[in-house]
Amino acid sequence: MQMIPKNLKDLVTFVPNKGEPIHNWFYYKEGYSGGFVEWAVKEFELKEPIVDPFCGVGTTLLVCKKLGLESIGFDVSPLAAFVSEAKTRDYDTKKVMAELQKFKEMEPKQAGKFPNKNVRRLFYEKQLDDIYFYYRKIDKIQDARVRVLFLLALIDTTSRVANVVKVGGSLRKQKKPKMPVKKLFLGKVKKMVLDLKRVQAKGPEPEVFQADARNVKLEENSVGAVVTSPPYLNKIEYTLIYKIELGLFFREQETRLRAHIQDSATGRDFGSRMPLVAKAYFDDMKKVLENMFKFLKPGGKAVIVVGGGCFPYEVVESDDILIEEAEKIGFKKLDKIVARKYQCMRNRTIKVGIVRESVLVLEKPA
């Protein structure tokens, strides 16, 4: 008999990860929880290697490592791919501690400035100068893994001291108290070491790629299962809320799923009732599903968390549309489990309809 956890509606969010070591090294609003992945792997008896084509900050990969399963992750965002990698490497904590000691002995001083002027104005000057100082020092760390760990700690510190808060899908300016960068940064590295000592997973290191899920190149019939969650239609625009981290530490990605189209988000396709952005989204998702169908082994399953689209004049039921697409491609629908529902509103007062967040379970027939 199927066991659906009572708290599935929470498990499909990142919130439970906030209290979980390693999962909580970087807060990713749009992620799901490790508990969700553990449940899916056990409930649907998923086989390795497990692929997550939208791996975000590596929740699926970290759980697979913990369960001793091979996994592969892709994300188009260089920030997400980096965080996934940083959270799933094997670390030698002695080496990290030795480096931490060296950093404790340094005092930050002027070492130059980040070139990105747009982002600079969102910080107190001295704090951003300190971040730049550490950024240059991290570059000189010999051990590549230790370097990755320190860089993640610095990126997290940068998000904390920036004078902005992430509200829904946008960044809002908000002055924060001036916190000492050194204390936050080195405190974060120390916490990471403690986490690693407590729960460092012993399973295989996942492979992580910065790549577009629409063109993932994996051998046909080679993958045991997929656990993933694509961007939700019209929900959060990743490149906007992570523009500080992306702007300072990474080159922006070129392609992403068309779940958001700025200019036409409110525009409508008069030939049909569906907003233009939704059409683009389903075209993209069709490519992703076709790809999955190819690389899954016969009998392989895909567990996909999807969210419906809330538009001013209608709700788009992504779950049913995607199931229909998947069936056309050849997948068999095993299940659709509704995890959450919420009211879609126009102008905060007019009820447009109910939006669903669902878990789709598909199978490539044996």
Ligand SMILES: C[S@@+](CC[C@H](N)C(=O)[O-])C[C@H]1O[C@@H](n2cnc3c(N)ncnc32)[C@H](O)[C@@H]1O
């Ligand atoms: C809902 S989030 C997944 C979060 C993930 N489950 C986690 O727990 O961290 C969707 C992810 O898809 C990524 N994405 C958007 N377009 C993509 C594309 N074309 N190819 C691969 N990844 C993409 C975004 O960067 C984002 O990290």
